[in-house]
Amino acid sequence: MIDRKLRPLEWSDVMYELTDALEHLDKLVKDIDQTPDYDQDTFRIDLGHVYAHLNRAWSSSKGDTEEAVGRDAASAFPAALRPIG
Template sequence: MIDRNLQPVEWSEFMYELEDAKEHLANLIKEIEGDAAYDESNLRIDLGHVYAHLNRAWRRSMRAVDKRDWDSASQFPDDLKPI
């Protein structure tokens, strides 16, 4: 895992992704609870957005992610198995 003291820029980017995922997940929960019309298509979009942040956080926890790798960094990691 990256070191916050040795790699402060990378650490900041990693934490940004986690904080943004947290914010979007909180908004998703608020919308589901408060909007009776919230449906599966909204969930797919909103949850996909949260996953993209978490996926980038996973990749950024190990190294800096170049802008050219943004799309691939947003994909579900193949080295992280769900439990």
Template sequence: MIDKRADPVAWSIFMHELEDAQEHLASLCKELNSNCDYSDIEFQIDIAHVYSHLNRAWHGRNATEKQSDDDNLWNQWSQFPTDIEPLT
């Protein structure tokens, strides 16, 4: 796990991803509660956005500052993790 004292930039980017996921999920919940015409495609787009933030947080949880700034890793880290098992 990132040490916020040793890698403050990487920590900041990690926390930004989690906070963005939280913000977008709250917005999604509000939209679902208020918009009776909310479509399946809109939900797919919005939930994929939330997943992207969560995926980057997961993949970047051990990142260094240099890795956090790597655009190639950012795209890779946006993908759903293969090293985590869903809990049932």
């Protein structure tokens, strides 16, 4: 994990992505709950948006920048993380 004191800009990037993911996940939950015709395609898009923020947070936490690895690579699901369950 990035040291907040030694690399404040990179740490800020991680926190931005996590905060944005939280906001979008909160909106996703509310949309599903309040929209009777919320469909699978919309869910795929909305959940993909949340994943992209989480994945960029993971990439940023290792010091990978979008400029260095590209936005697609930074947004991709990290191979180093294995889903549980």
